[in-house]
Amino acid sequence: MPTFVRTDKCDGCKGQDKTACMYICPHDLMKLDMDGSETGHAMKSYNQEPEQCWECYSCIKICPQNAIEARPYADIVPLGASVQPLRGTDSIMWTIKFRNGTMKRFKFPIRTTPEGSIDPYGGKPKADLSKIAEPGFFNHNEQNGYRAGDPSELICK
Template identity: 45%
Template sequence: MPTFVYMTRCDGCGMCVDICPSDIMHIDTTVRRAYNIEPNMCWECYSCVKACPHHAIDVRGYADFAPLGHSLRVIREEEKGTIAWRIKFRNGTEKNFLSPITTKPWGQEIPKLADQPEPSPEMRDSQLLFNEPKYIRLDDGDLHTLESNGLKMKEGVYY
């Protein structure tokens, strides 16, 4: 699902250029707008889509995920700690998929692994990955719910 840019929404801020790991997002010097110089080389990490503050970047979905003629929009809401994928089908039907964000908020420094304490023997023997409880918000020992995250169940949204 390579990305594409809506030129009318893009203001040329360059957030997508800075975050693209394959260096295929560029700013057109003539119109000062972002564009994907090589869609076939897109890693489909969607970092640019999530980072764009103007929702100017969308993705073309695969047929098994969203049928031909659809539009796919990514909405990142850091204050709520969620990311939503909205699919709009040709007939106007919309489906929304909501997921928690498990990464650091935009602009915060990522901690260096060398600065982290060494895992205990219990942690090494457990089924969990390194720091998994902390990063999936299980560090307080309880699984978070929609209500505990300040969210409400909505009609047509799939959690």
């Protein structure tokens, strides 16, 4: 189900041009109502197209005020229950509230690395296009509908 903003908690990321939820939303759905003309709440974020929400929880995790929540589907979170993440610097804690009032918390480490710090080809040999027609390199026998690869058909930069 889509996300929604609790206007009593949202501070519009202290009046910045772009809020944290606007920055992180992969579908660009979060919007800041600067003057209150769209929602009646000035300097508050809101989900401008809830039906388009991917339910990725990115905005919920990044919100510094914990002002964004999601309405989960009933088969995952029964009516009256809730799931809320709280992101720290090195971990994320999920708080699960059950319908009977029971509460559980799960803490998981955040495994992100600095941007550009990973070498995706590190330790791997350089590609050798002269071997592409050899057995085991993208070629199968003709009877299965495949044919030997042709290096000239590859897109090379």
